[in-house]
Amino acid sequence: MKSAIEILPVGSYFYFRHDSLYYLFQLLEFSPNQILVQRFWSTTNVPSIDKLRHFDVKSACSEFDEPFDEIICIGKHEITADQHKEIAQFLKIKAGKIARESGFLTLKREAIDAFEKQEYQEAIRFFSLAAPYSKYDIDIYEKRGICYLKMGQYIDALADFDYYLIHNPENEIVLAAVQSAQKEISKKSNS
Template sequence: MKSAVEIIPIGTYFYFRKDSLYYLFQLLEVSSNQILVQTFWSTTNVPSMDKLHQFDVKSACSEFEEEFDELIVIGKEPVTENQRLEITQFLKIKASKIARESGFLTLKKEAVEAFENGAYQEAVRLFSLAAPYSKYDIELYEKRGLCYLKLGLYIDAIADFDYYLIHDPNNELVRAAAESAKKEFSKYK
């Protein structure tokens, strides 16, 4: 069964109320896997077509994933050429994000496999390629630091372990690995 949003015509303005706020949208596009809308900032004012100019756009195009009890239709206007351009831009960004996440996950998987197989030089290369995709996936820095440690690249190992410990200062294994790298590096001073 289709949702209420999927059966209203393209260009329709609709809103729902949650708590004491009204959430206004304009339906831009419906496909089998997504609903695209123009989103307006929530407000305490009841939306109507004659008051549209009072509502500020929050997002020119976004996916509609809201939960609501009752949807109220207030009117319809054709989707403009500018809105169609926003839809195209949104879809390009979404596709790039999906491709980026897929590329990151592939690189990370290959890097972890190389690490587990003892191919530390290759693992460093792959972790380094994956790192710019997600600076908050600290496992990359832990494992690359361990690779550097195994390869005797202590300064690089220390840098990765220090970065990791900024985000997870209580990881005793990484802390011990960092101390080991520092101890080994001090031998060469």
């Protein structure tokens, strides 16, 4: 249904209604890959071009991905120099996110390959490089903890397992690995 936007010229203000709210946007840029808009906060007031100053901007530039049945165009204003700067900034941030995500996925893939080949030192290196990109991808901490355990680095293994268990306290494999690491640490301290 987004094809309805294709006929709007850049700079057009349009809205759609969902339930009892109106969602207002200004079309900033249109390409086959993305639709960039300035978003306004949803409102119960019917948008019109002469009331634009009454609508608060929610985001200067974002991707349009809203579901809608019908859009209503209410007018057009030329895109300002400031809006062009916002578009450039948005695209720069988006490119950075894509690059980071791509780098993270590459590092994680390399780490898992090394892990599966039982090249634990190499897996630790790749998991450690990937970890700062996504602190919520807890599989990294589980697998790196297992690598540390296999390498006899029990304190490091426990640190990763502790972090993992904060997010998934029921994992029996990790709980057993914690017991194994604690047992090895206990052996070393008793010798």
